[in-house]
Every structure is written in structure tokens, then in C-alpha cells.
Amino acid sequence: MKMNSMRQHREKMLAEKALKKQQSLDPRKRQNTAVNLTDHAETIVQAAEALAGVPNVELRMFNHLNILSGLKSIQERIEKKAEWLPEYLGYIEGCLAVSPAPQNTTLVHLMIWACDANDFELAVRIAEYVVLNDMVMPEGYTRTTAEFVTEQCAEVFIDDMDLAIANASLIERIISLGEGEQIVDEVRAKIYRALGDALNQAQPMEAVTAYKNALRYNPKAGCKKDLDQLEKRLRLTANESSPDATVGSQAVPTANQNADGADPASTDAKAKE
Structure with a gap:
């Protein structure tokens, strides 16, 4: 010694x-x-x-x-x-x-x-x-370093969405860690699903991409329902933010009527002048 x-x-x-x-x-x-x-x-x-x-x-x-x-x-x-x-x-x-x-x-x-x-x-x-x-x-x-860390972290984040949300940037680093490394598709699907969960509320468009990547690597990744619900939510939001076509079409005739002098009170007032 x-x-x-x-x-x-x-x-x-x-x-x-x-x-x-x-x-x-x-x-x-x-x-x-x-x-x-x-x-x-x-x-x-x-x-x-x-x-x-x-x-x-x-x-x-x-x-x-x-x-x-x-x-x-x-x-x-x-x-x-x-x-x-x-x-x-x-x-x-x-x-x-x-x-x-x-x-x-x-x-x-x-x-x-x-x-x-x-x-x-x-x-x-x-x-x-x-x-x-x-x-x-x-x-x-038997797993590589990237595969081991990716799977260990992904499984914990999938089980705890609040934890996933708090570690969204770290999940992105884990995905980068696995780029170019030997990782089975099922494990890549898990980490993309975890990213989708992490971004679901704050960044829905990015979450859609993450869920789609998860399903691309593994159709049984378990996030198909989450993806469908998220896409439905985005469609509703888009519809709510667009002008109401029905209301617009009703407004046009009303304006035309006023322009043509259809209001009797207005016509009588002008005649008296």
C-alpha cells in the first residue's frame, strides 16, 4: 500500500x-x-x-x-x-x-x-x-451505453409525466446521445414517446412530431391515443381561431340593406329634410 x-x-x-x-x-x-x-x-x-x-x-x-x-x-x-x-x-x-x-x-x-x-x-x-x-x-x-441510459430514463419519464415535463430538455439530450449509436427501435420509440409526453401541453406541434417518431419506430409504442387526442385538440384550436363563415355571410346582407336605404326611419328622416 x-x-x-x-x-x-x-x-x-x-x-x-x-x-x-x-x-x-x-x-x-x-x-x-x-x-x-x-x-x-x-x-x-x-x-x-x-x-x-x-x-x-x-x-x-x-x-x-x-x-x-x-x-x-x-x-x-x-x-x-x-x-x-x-x-x-x-x-x-x-x-x-x-x-x-x-x-x-x-x-x-x-x-x-x-x-x-x-x-x-x-x-x-x-x-x-x-x-x-x-x-x-x-x-x-449486453446493451450499449446509449441504449442503456436511453431505456432506463425513458421508462421512468413515461411513468411520470410531471417528471418528463420537468426534464424535457434532458430528454432531447438523451435523443442526441443515441444518434449514430446502436439502439433497438423499441428503445428509440420509448424516448420519443417520453418527449411527446414532456411537450404535450407546452409545445403541442413538437409533441405531435415526437409521438409520430415513436410510432414510426414501434407501432405499439403506446402513444397512438395520445397522438389522436393531441391532433384533435389542435384542430379545435385552429377552428376556434378562424373567422366564423356563417356570421360573416349574415353580416353582408345587413350592410347592403343599410346601404340601399331599406331602413324606413332613415328614409323618412331624409324626406323631411
Whole structure:
């Protein structure tokens, strides 16, 4: 443990020295040095870990995963993940500050925990970083990062429309996360349905597009009734805002009658003058 601590301290010092040197260089020379720094991304990540005040984070994660494997209750596992997640926030921020980066399974595990704990903003932030750096899911997971996060978040939002409405912009980020990634059609349909629910009241036209996309990916997405009701609502709104043709046609003869002097009182008054 002592040797490991010394090695981490040395790598931390080297990383800090390299970063300071990079900042002091002539701007014209920084690009080449930046390339060299990316070759030591793993060392910089370890330095970020030390600076964040989370030593031996891999060991901590190993112990936590062992505890989770011994719990039979899914709800208890979720509660534990939500309890432990704040302990890793400094580490997460340190990792997200460095890119490009190599595979970081600990960080990917924390992304999964954030999904399970319904910390969607954190989960999506990590997912965007993981996809950007071509990291893969831990052993035992068959879904890709984008597919996992998309489905986990979509199902929660579909079950809670108020939550979906509050996270409309985040849902759009999740859709962007999956662009160009391997995701089954049924999962894409779920996230578009969630977007439709989120925009249904405030942005009905955009919600129609979202529902149609959901049904395009999966005709059984479960939002056909929502789409029909929304389109009916938009038609009624359009009709209410347009001029009443019947009233208009009645107004014309009345005006013509007045113009032709059909009002007897008016005719008599003019005759007396």
C-alpha cells in the first residue's frame, strides 16, 4: 500500500508539472504538447482522482460492488447506490474534466448508479463523456451505453409525466446521445414517446412530431391515443381561431340593406329634410 501511495503521489506531481508547463508555453507550441499529454491520459485521470480527494476509488468501488452482489432486494441495491453516489462526485468531476480518456469501468459503473438513483442529469453527463471516449459497459451488460441510459430514463419519464415535463430538455439530450449509436427501435420509440409526453401541453406541434417518431419506430409504442387526442385538440384550436363563415355571410346582407336605404326611419328622416 505504501509503494502504491508513493506511485500515485509521483504521478500526481508529474501531471501537475506537465499541466503547468503547458499553460506557460507560447500558444504556437501548445498544440504539440497537448498531443503528448493525451498520450498520458490515464496518468492525468489518476491525478484528477487524487486532487478530488478520493484515494483508492477503484478499491472502494470493488468493495461496494461486493456488498451489492450480496443483496437480493433490487430496492435495497438502489438505496445503497443512491447513498454511496455522493462519495464519488469529486472523482466524477475530475474524470469529466479530462478528455480524451481510456476505458474507465469505475466511471461507467457510476453512470449506471446515477440511472438507478434517478439522478438523470448526472447519468446523461457521464453517458455523453463515455460515448465520446468510446468506453464500453462493464462485463455482464449486453446493451450499449446509449441504449442503456436511453431505456432506463425513458421508462421512468413515461411513468411520470410531471417528471418528463420537468426534464424535457434532458430528454432531447438523451435523443442526441443515441444518434449514430446502436439502439433497438423499441428503445428509440420509448424516448420519443417520453418527449411527446414532456411537450404535450407546452409545445403541442413538437409533441405531435415526437409521438409520430415513436410510432414510426414501434407501432405499439403506446402513444397512438395520445397522438389522436393531441391532433384533435389542435384542430379545435385552429377552428376556434378562424373567422366564423356563417356570421360573416349574415353580416353582408345587413350592410347592403343599410346601404340601399331599406331602413324606413332613415328614409323618412331624409324626406323631411
